Structures are given as structure tokens and as C-alpha cells.
Amino acid sequence: MFDIYSGPVFDMARQQFKQASDILNIPFDQRDRLLYPKRAIAVTCPIHKDDGSTVVYEGYRVQHHLSLGPSKGGVRFAKNVDLGEVAALSLWMSWKCALMNLPYGGAKGGIRVDPYTLSARELEALSRRFMQELIPFVGPHVDVMAPDIGTNEQVMAWFMDTYSNDAGRTVTEIVTGKPVSCGGTVGRREATGRGVTHLIYRAAEVINLDLSKSSAVVQGFGNVGSVVAGELYAMGVKILAVSDHTAAYHDSKGLNIPDIINYVSKHGVLKGYSTQSLTDPKTILTIKCDVLVPAAVERVINEVIANKIDCKILAEAANGPTTIEADAVFAQRPDIFIIPDVLCNSGGVTVSYFEWVQDLQQLFWEESEVIDRMKKIMDKGFYNTINSAKELKVTNRMAAICAGLKRIYMSRKARGLFP
Numbered sequence: 478m479f480d481i482y483s484g485p486v487f488d489m490a491r492q493q494f495k496q497a498s499d500i501l502n503i504p505f506d507q508r509d510r511l512l513y514p515k516r517a518i519a520v521t522c523p524i525h526k527d528d529g530s531t532v533v534y535e536g537y538r539v540q541h542h543l544s545l546g547p548s549k550g551g552v553r554f555a556k557n558v559d560l561g562e563v564a565a566l567s568l569w570m571s572w573k574c575a576l577m578n579l580p581y582g583g584a585k586g587g588i589r590v591d592p593y594t595l596s597a598r599e600l601e602a603l604s605r606r607f608m609q610e611l612i613p614f615v616g617p618h619v620d621v622m623a624p625d626i627g628t629n630e631q632v633m634a635w636f637m638d639t640y641s642n643d644a645g646r647t648v649t650e651i652v653t654g655k656p657v658s659c660g661g662t663v664g665r666r667e668a669t670g671r672g673v674t675h676l677i678y679r680a681a682e683v684i685n686l687d688l689s690k691s692s693a694v695v696q697g698f699g700n701v702g703s704v705v706a707g708e709l710y711a712m713g714v715k716i717l718a719v720s721d722h723t724a725a726y727h728d729s730k731g732l733n734i735p736d737i738i739n740y741v742s743k744h745g746v747l748k749g750y751s752t753q754s755l756t757d758p759k760t761i762l763t764i765k766c767d768v769l770v771p772a773a774v775e776r777v778i779n780e781v782i783a784n785k786i787d788c789k790i791l792a793e794a795a796n797g798p799t800t801i802e803a804d805a806v807f808a809q810r811p812d813i814f815i816i817p818d819v820l821c822n823s824g825g826v827t828v829s830y831f832e833w834v835q836d837l838q839q840l841f842w843e844e845s846e847v848i849d850r851m852k853k854i855m856d857k858g859f860y861n862t863i864n865s866a867k868e869l870k871v872t873n874r875m876a877a878i879c880a881g882l883k884r885i886y887m888s889r890k891a892r893g894l895f896p
């Protein structure tokens with residue numbers, strides 16, 4: 478059924494869904510409705526390149542469900558984007574939003590493009606064309622986009638401007654993750670990384686780990702990984718290694734993270750920062766440390782790596798970093814406390830929710846209010862997850878997914894099937 482949703486990432490989400498549905502005893506006839514997206518839109522995005530030629534890019538937006546409110550989720554610009562991956566990410570967004578009690582269904586979008594090969598003008602043209610193609614299918618109460626891999630505040634500003642030009646008025650609430658200068662919220666850029674760090678702090682309390690005497694490894698140094706590394710460093714954690722898609726650095730004495738953040742803010746990537754601490758990016762996840770933070774892409778931790786990982790807390794800042802096979806290994810490794818992705822990186826969408834609320838009300842908050850409210854919501858999600866993991870005798874991941882899935886199921890059940 479639904480062969481259009483295929484590939485390893487969707488298969489992974491499908492298997493997680495099956496495990497969670499079995500735990501919750503969801504009737505079989507209700508399952509397809511909870512698994513498959515409400516709708517998926519494929520668009521072709523032609524743009525003029527700087528050399529005068531025309532190139533067409535494929536784009537997708539998958540709206541997983543709209544039962545709890547508008548669908549919500551990021552848009553990624555990446556080389557390997559396909560419909561199955563975007564659909565899986567939309568499903569994870571649904572569980573994430575429901576777990577955090579946000580009034581949203583999940584969505585995700587993407588364009589199959591390497592954004593680093595585009596000029597600034599080409600990137601603007603592509604961003605605007607993508608939103609233009611999707612205008613009939615989105616809206617502040619239908620589907621609200623946000624940044625993800627390969628997109629940023631600037632791309633969100635172009636999305637918002639394109640939608641607003643069509644509407645004939647400024648509609649800031651159509652996307653989140655915008656610059657503060659045009660309706661964004663303070664604290665959104667740092668939100669995902671801050672949320673991850675907050676939950677690492679909570680996990681450390683649970684396992685009695687003194688973070689100021691601990692070490693960490695961060696894989697991925699984009700908007701999320703760099704903030705986590707910076708915040709952990711400020712808390713006194715020794716950051717042994719960091720990496721991105723261009724380079725990896727390892728120093729057992731600890732890396733100078735403020736220096737690296739400064740370098741990346743100027744050069745965009747880690748490459749070229751140092752020759753002394755260079756290491757093989759493939760080995761970074763298996764370096765012995767207290768806190769391991771995968772903050773890059775899906776499926777980087779397979780069965781072999783899961784067996785070799787030597788950490789106390791695994792904080793999944795990325796979406797879907799751990800394969801099903803790796804998860805089976807972790808289920809036999811009580812030595813590792815896992816903060817599963819749908820919980821761990823939910824600070825981003827939580828503060829996106831705050832941005833949307835502020836835009837709808839045209840009433841803006843102080844950064845301290847944003848941070849305090851985010852931590853409160855994340856704490857609720859965290860304790861809900863670890864308590865129900867104990868009660869149900871399941872992993873933290875299954876407890877988090879089940880909490881999200883159950884909320885969606887209950888609301889669907891109460892609303893009934895139309896017509």
C-alpha cells in the first residue's frame with residue numbers, strides 16, 4: 478500500500494510506528510490512517526541560473542495530519558531529499574508536536590538540491606519559487622513551514638515575503654524561524670540547541686552525572702550542533718570532538734569551542750580551522766565520552782556503531798539518527814540513557830509555536846519568557862517520557878513515540894471519520 482512512500486528512512490519510521498501501535502494496542506483498521514500522510518505535494522521549481530540557463534529542481538511538502546491544528550515542520554534543502562524521507566520526517570514531526578502538546582500536526586518539506594552550489598540570487602529564486610508553488614496548499618491555519626537542514630532565517634524571510642506579496646498584506650504567521658526584524662521571535666535561532674542542552678542537564682540529574690566534570694562529542698556543527706557545543710562548553714563540559722560534512726576535530730584535552738564557533742561564523746564550515754586536531758569523521762561517534770550528540774542527519778548510528786558507542790547519555794539532536802537495528806542494540810544497553818529525537822530536539826518547534834502565537838497576537842515576548850516557557854514544556858515532555866518508559870517497561874524512544882501517537886489517535890477517535 479502507498480508505494481510512493483519508500484526508502485530506508487520511511488521504512489524506519491514505519492517500523493517505529495508498528496512497534497508503538499503494538500504497545501498501544503491500536504486496532505489494525507485504524508493504523509494506516511495514523512501512519513500515512515494526509516497529503517503529499519510534489520512541485521517542480523524552475524529557476525534561471527546565473528549563466529542564463531534554466532534548471533528545474535524537485536520539491537516536496539508532506540502534511541502528515543491536520544487533526545490537532547495546522548501541520549508544522551521544516552523545509553530542507555539537501556542533495557538526497559526524496560518523498561519517502563520527507564514523509565518520514567513529517568511523521569516524526571507529528572509525534573514530536575503531539576508529545577509536546579503543541580496544537581499541530583506534523584509536516585516536512587524539501588528540495589533536492591545542494592544549496593552550497595547555488596549563488597545567493599539562485600537560492601533566493603529557488604526559495605521564492607518553492608513557496609509560490611505551495612501557496613494554494615499552505616496557510617497560517619493550514620501548514621506552517623520552518624527552517625531545517627540547508628535552510629535558515631533568510632530563506633524563511635523570502636518564503637514569508639513571497640506569500641505576503643500574493644496575499645497583498647504582510648502575513649508573518651505563515652512561517653516560523655524568520656529574522657527577528659520581520660516578525661521572528663527572539664530565541665528561535667538558538668532554541669533547538671538550547672533545548673537539547675537543557676535535556677542533557679535533566680538526563681545528567683537522573684543518572685547522577687556531574688556535567689562540569691564530564692566530556693562530550695558533537696557530530697554536526699550547524700545551527701543545532703554549534704549551539705549545543707557552545708552551551709555545554711559554557712557549563713564546563715570538555716568537548717573532545719566536533720565534526721560537520723567538511724571536517725572533524727578531536728583533542729583529548731578539549732577543543733576551544735568559542736574559537737571554533739567564531740571560525741565557523743566567518744567561514745560557514747569547519748574545514749580549515751586547524752590541521753593539528755584533524756581526525757577521521759567516521760570515528761567520531763565511537764570516541765569514549767559522557768555525552769554523545771548526533772546533530773546532523775538520519776541513520777548515522779547503525780548496529781555496528783551502536784555496539785561500539787561508549788557514552789552515558791545519547792542526546793539525539795538530529796532527526797532519526799539511530800536505525801532500528803541500532804535501537805535493538807541499545808535496548809540491551811541500560812548503560813546508555815537515550816534522549817530520543819522527538820523529545821530531544823523539540824525545543825525548535827516549541828519556540829516556533831511561540832513565534833506563531835506572537836505573530837498571530839502581534840504581541841512580542843522577552844527572551845527570558847521564551848526560554849522559561851520552552852524549558853517548562855520540555856520538562857513536561859521529558860518526565861512524561863521517562864515515567865511512562867518505566868510504567869510501560871519500554872525504551873525512552875517508544876515511550877515518547879507512544880505518548881505522541883496516543884494523543885493523535887485519541888483526538889482522531891473523538892472527532893470521528895468525516896463524512
Ligand code: GLU
Binds near residue numbers: 624653654823
Ligand atoms: N525543522 C525543525 C524540526 O525538525 C523545526 C520545525 C519547526 O520549527 O516547525 O523539528
